[in-house]
Amino acid sequence: MNKRLSWFNVTSLSLGFAFLYLPMLILIFYSFNESKLVTVWAGFSTKWYVELMHDQPFLDAAWVTLKVAVSSSTLATVLGTMAAITLVRMGRFPGRTLFSGMIYAPLVMPDVITGLSLLLLFIAIGLDRGIFTIMLAHTTFSMCYVSVVVSSRLLTFDRSLEEASMDLGASGFTTFRLVTLPIILPAVISGWLLAFTLSLDDLVIASFTTGPSSTTLPIKIFSAVRLGVSPEINALSTLMITVVAVGVVSASLVSKRAILKQRREEQEGERV
């Protein structure tokens, strides 16, 4: 097999990367711009980062976003895992098909509709809109992602492990705590990370369910950009890209090392 890249491969690879990353590179590049004008290069500077650190509204928005993301992804992970266990483990109870269909519906539901219906609900029950309602809304739409990830792990889970635990005297809850949860934990964690990032960058649902006192970062950026793109926003976006990139790269490194470790241990096992 010819291992060398042909001109066709090189072209398609560079085109693909250009489409994916050129916009971000330009954004990062201009975040170090001295000039106040976004598209005119006037020399290297980190002043916009310093300015960002003193911009209280942006910092508040970042704090709100973080609080919403952590609480909603945690709640979504608990609920999504419970739903997944019910769907995979309980067999054919009446209404199972309906239930599983409804769990996965938010996956394909347009954000606008989810946001609008939640807004109507909150008005109907007289719930004041704010950080709490955003958190509820994010839990609603990210729960199904957790459920998908966890149930795919549960499907390949050897049922007899749970039976063995029961057989050895563990109650249903102890079995879940000591056997089921440790084994499905990687899936639960990736479900949490998925819910966290979904919450972090959601604009549409958050703007439907937010109140005057609580502005998330995406809402803040979006409204700021409407008044013109400032280099400060470039700096903020660069920071967000960095955080996400570090997260993704370290997550993949961790899982790769786990796989390598397991493979090594298995080889040792065969040599015994």
Next chain:
Amino acid sequence: MAQVKPQIVFDPWNDPEAKPLIECRSITKRFGDFTAIDNINLNIYEKEFFALLGPSGCGKTTLMRMLAGFETPTEGKITIDGQDVAQVPPNKRAVNMMFQSYALFPHLSVWENIAFGLKREHAPKDRIEERVAEMLRLTRLEKFARRKPHQISGGQRQRVALARSLAKAPKLLLLDEPLGALDKKLRQDTQFELMDIQERTGTTFVIVTHDQEEAMTVASRVAVMDAGEIMQIATPADIYEQPNSVYVADFIGDVNIIEGNASPMAGGPEGAINIAYAEGQDPVQAVATTPVAEGEKVFYAIRPEKITVSHQPDPDRANHAFGKIIDIAYLGNISTYRVQLASGKLISATMTNSRRLTRRAFTWEDEVWLSWTRTAGVVLTK
């Protein structure tokens, strides 16, 4: 351990005074329209090594899962040690199970796997240490205590599963195809190991298997199952020598089934009958253990090793048949000859290869006599 064992016959099932450890009374289990277990009655006694033997789908695993508590009978009653267990969940039964897949907890070490059950009953720490060490010694796993299940071989995993299920010293240990995943040589070694451990711990074992050799090797009694019913419960020797039906005879080992019509032999010993099975052939002389009516259709089951092959009919044996060798299966220690009689009927006969192969007395196409005694086979009516 050169220890002289007292010669006591272990047969509590023949003792009307003995109280069974497990009693199954008219157990039926249905899944929807499908009847997995059909009205089974079964007694299993303490210290027995009891085998449930049958083809896949015969209900043997379902029966075992009912003993463990993972299934509840649709009808009937199961008592363990005199207690009705209908309302007792699996985690409250003094019964442990060794799973076919071993079901070792992958995130726990060998030591923690074995200690799992003991920790659930909140045994004191030093008691757990002591018991786990004992189990590791019993299964020769001391060196592997800190390993994870994926770091040990298949045979070692099997022993961990056994140690884990024995750790709580259950009254009853259920083994679901425990040796299915091992290769043949390891399986044979492990069978003897299992018997040894069963004897040393004095635990009652119930094993589920589809491997008749395995059941015959390890069990004190075997229940042969088919389609949710128990066909016969007996010791391995009785199952082999005295099957009660064509199904059992055919399921255990090799057998020739000769179908014919019976007629009592005039002036013969008690139960002696002639079985006419083909025109122009001498009838088979046999002894029926149950009364057989004149002209009743019977099946005569005879094992290949009970038939001798010779150039001349053996005058010491009552039954003779003349035929031609059409096939020889050479297995090293024995050879099985397939002999076609004049009627076209094929009969298998096994002979020990006491002579070297080059000096074998018979070869393909040879015309030979088959001889067997009056009591060599059994007369079956179903």
